[in-house]
Amino acid sequence: MTAVLTLTPTVARQLAITKQRLAGERAAATREGMMDIMRSIRCLQLDPISAVARSHTLVMWSRARYYSLADLERLIYQDRQLFEFWAHAASIVLTEDYALHEPMMRGYAEDTSGYGERTREWVDQNEALKAFILREITEKGALLSRQLEEDGVHPEAWVSTGWTSGRNVSRMLDYLWIKGIICVANRVGGQKRWDLTERCYPQFASAPRLSPEEMTDTSAQLAIKALGVARNAHIRQHFIRQRYEKLDDALRRLATAKCILPVRIQQEGEPAWSGDWFIHTDDLPLVERLQKGEFHGRTTLLSPFDNLICDRVRTRLMWNFDFTIEIYVPKEKRQYGYYVLPILHGDQLIGRVDSQMNRKQKRLEINTIHAEPSAPLDLSTGKMVRDAIDELATFLGANNISFTERVPKKWSKSLR
Numbered sequence: 001m002t003a004v005l006t007l008t009p010t011v012a013r014q015l016a017i018t019k020q021r022l023a024g025e026r027a028a029a030t031r032e033g034m035m036d037i038m039r040s041i042r043c044l045q046l047d048p049i050s051a052v053a054r055s056h057t058l059v060m061w062s063r064a065r066y067y068s069l070a071d072l073e074r075l076i077y078q079d080r081q082l083f084e085f086w087a088h089a090a091s092i093v094l095t096e097d098y099a100l101h102e103p104m105m106r107g108y109a110e111d112t113s114g115y116g117e118r119t120r121e122w123v124d125q126n127e128a129l130k131a132f133i134l135r136e137i138t139e140k141g142a143l144l145s146r147q148l149e150e151d152g153v154h155p156e157a158w159v160s161t162g163w164t165s166g167r168n169v170s171r172m173l174d175y176l177w178i179k180g181i182i183c184v185a186n187r188v189g190g191q192k193r194w195d196l197t198e199r200c201y202p203q204f205a206s207a208p209r210l211s212p213e214e215m216t217d218t219s220a221q222l223a224i225k226a227l228g229v230a231r232n233a234h235i236r237q238h239f240i241r242q243r244y245e246k247l248d249d250a251l252r253r254l255a256t257a258k259c260i261l262p263v264r265i266q267q268e269g270e271p272a273w274s275g276d277w278f279i280h281t282d283d284l285p286l287v288e289r290l291q292k293g294e295f296h297g298r299t300t301l302l303s304p305f306d307n308l309i310c311d312r313v314r315t316r317l318m319w320n321f322d323f324t325i326e327i328y329v330p331k332e333k334r335q336y337g338y339y340v341l342p343i344l345h346g347d348q349l350i351g352r353v354d355s356q357m358n359r360k361q362k363r364l365e366i367n368t369i370h371a372e373p374s375a376p377l378d379l380s381t382g383k384m385v386r387d388a389i390d391e392l393a394t395f396l397g398a399n400n401i402s403f404t405e406r407v408p409k410k411w412s413k414s415l416r
Contacts, residue, residue, distance in 0.1 A: 005279075006264045006272075007229065007287065013318055013347045014295045015279070015287060016228035020308045021063040022344060024296045029067035031075055037063050038094055041226050042239050043087035045305045048190075049327065051339035051356050052364075053396060056092055058303035058341075061395050077186040080201060084184040084192075085177075088241035088310065095201065099210050100219050104243060105180030119175070129172050134181070134196075142185040142195035145170055180204075216250040217259075219243075224260055224280045226307070230314075231275040237311040251278065273317075297346030299384040301353055301392055304340060309349075321349040321372070337368050341392075343385055350375035351408070353389065357396050364389070364398040369415070371408040382414030389415075 007015070017023045021040050027033040037060065038044070044056035052058065057069060076082045082092050085101050093101060109119035123130065137143055149169050173194055176182045185195035197204060210218065223238045224230050232251065236244055244250065254260045255278070263279050266272035279287065302309060304325050309315045316322050323342060326334040337354025344350075354368040366389065371377060393401050407415055 004261055004263070005287070006266055007277075007279075007291075009265055009267055009273070009318070010347060011287065011290045012229050012265050012277075014290045014297075015283065016318065017297065017308065017344070017347055018286060018290070018295070019226060019228035019283070022300065022308060023298060023347075026298075027064045029064045031071045031079070033064055034060060034067060034072060034075060035081060038082065038092075041307050042097065042222055043091040043093045043307070045088065045307070045310065046084065046090045046092065047305050049339065052341065052392075053357065055303045055305040058301075059306050061392070062300045062302055062306065062344075065391060066395060073187075077184075083201070087239055088237065089305075097222075098201070098204055099207055100215060100222075100240060102180065102204075102207070102209060103212075103215055104240070105178065108178045109175070123172075123175060126168055126172060129168055130176070133169070133172055133176065137182065137194060137196060142193045144188060144191050144193050145173055146191075148173075212245050213250070213253075216244050216247060217254060220247060220250050220254065221259060221280060224278055225283065228283070229263065229265070229277055229279050231277055233275075234311060234314050237314070238307075251276075295347065297344075299343070299345045299381075299388050301341040301388050302344055304342070306342075308344070309342060315349075319349045320374075323349075323352075336370055343388070345375075345381065345384065348372075348374070350381070351385070353385075355389075355392075357398065362397060362399040364393040364396060364401045366401060366403045366407075368404065368406040369408060369411070371411065375408075377408060377410035379411075379414045382408070382411030385411060386415045 014023065019040065021027060021037050027037050041059075041063075044059050047055040049055070053061075057072070060067060060072060076084070076092060081095050083095055083098075085091065085093050086104060087093050087101075109116045109123070133148055136148055173182065173192075177184070177194075180197055182194050183197040183200050184192045185200050186193050219240050220235055223235045223240075227234055227238055230238070232247060235247060236242055251260065255262060258281055260278045260280055261284070263277050264272050265277055304323070309319075309321070309323055312323055321342065323340075326336060326340065327338060331338075336352050339354065339356065341353045341355060342349050342351070343353060349372065351369060351371045353366060354370075356365045356367065357363075358365055369385070375381070389401060403416060
C-alpha cells in the first residue's frame, strides 16, 4: 500500500506511548478513569507472580497511579464492566467487547487440529465430571475449585495421568471457562470462584453475533488504536492474539474506507522501516500535535507484562530494547534479575529495575538498577527514576525503600 504520511521513528514511538496512556496527564484514579484506560488499551494481562505486585495492578498503576485496588475489583466482580477471559493471554477485558471474544468461546476445541481433537476426546471421556461440575454450580451457586474437589463423590477419579497430568477438575473448569459456559464470578484470596456465565452476564445469552468480517474489522481497529502505529504482525500479537481472521483483507477494506491510513516510518537520510504500517484515522490530529513537538512524556516503571512491551519483537524494533523475563532462568545465569521493571522515560526505555516487595516488613527492595547504554546519566534523570520508585513504593504501601550498591554510578546521588 502507498503510504500517505511519513512519521519519524521518534513520532512513531511517541504515538505508541501516548495511545497506551503513558504520556500526558494521568487518568483519574477513579472507576471512570480506569474504564477510560481500559477502553484505550483493551486488556490487562493476568499473571500470578507477585514479587512486586500482580501484573495487572502494575499496568493500571503506570497509568492511573494511586487508584484503589478495591475499585478495580468492583469494576470486575460487582459492576461487571470488566471480566476475566483470554485476550493475548489470560486477561481482564471489557464486557462491552464480549462479542469480540465470543467467537473464541464458540470455536474453542472445535477445530480439526491435533489439539482440538485431543481436547474433544478428553471432554468426551470426562463427560461425567463435566456434568457434575455444572450441576454443582447450578444448584449451589458460585464455587471455588477446591469445593468442587471436596464435594466430588470420588475426587480421586478426577486426577489425570500422562499428557493430561494434573487435576481434571481444574482442566475441566478451564475448558468450560474458555467455552464461555462458566466465568470467574469473583475471587477469594486470589482463588477463582466459578459461576454460570448466563447467571453473571445474562445479557450475553441474547447478544447478536458478529460476522467474521465485522469481528476482524472491529478488532483490528481497536488494536491499531491501542498500538498507535502497527504492522500486520503487531496487530496479530495484540488484544485477541492470533484470532484475526483474514487480517490482510480486513486491512485493505479499512484502508479503502479510510478508517486506517498507511504510513511510512523513516528517519531523514535513512532507509524506511520495512513492512506496511498503519495508524487509525481518528489519531491524525494527535499525530499532527506530536509532529509539532507537543509530546509530554513521563518517567514511570512498567510491569514486565505491560501492554506497551508485551510484543518483544516490536519492542526491540521500536525502542532497541531487548527484554526477556528471567523468572525461569537459573539465578547465576540471569543478566538483569528475577522480576525486572523497565524504566520508561519520555519516549525511551532507559533502564531496568530489579525489585521485590517485602510485605512482611513493608519495604520495597531495589536489588539492582541497570541503565541502557543510551540512557541519559545526569542527576536530573536519576531524580526522575527515584521519583518513579517512590511512587511505586507509595502505591504498594511500603514504609521504606532499600537500595544495594548495584545502581548506575552517575544516578546514585539522586537515588539515595
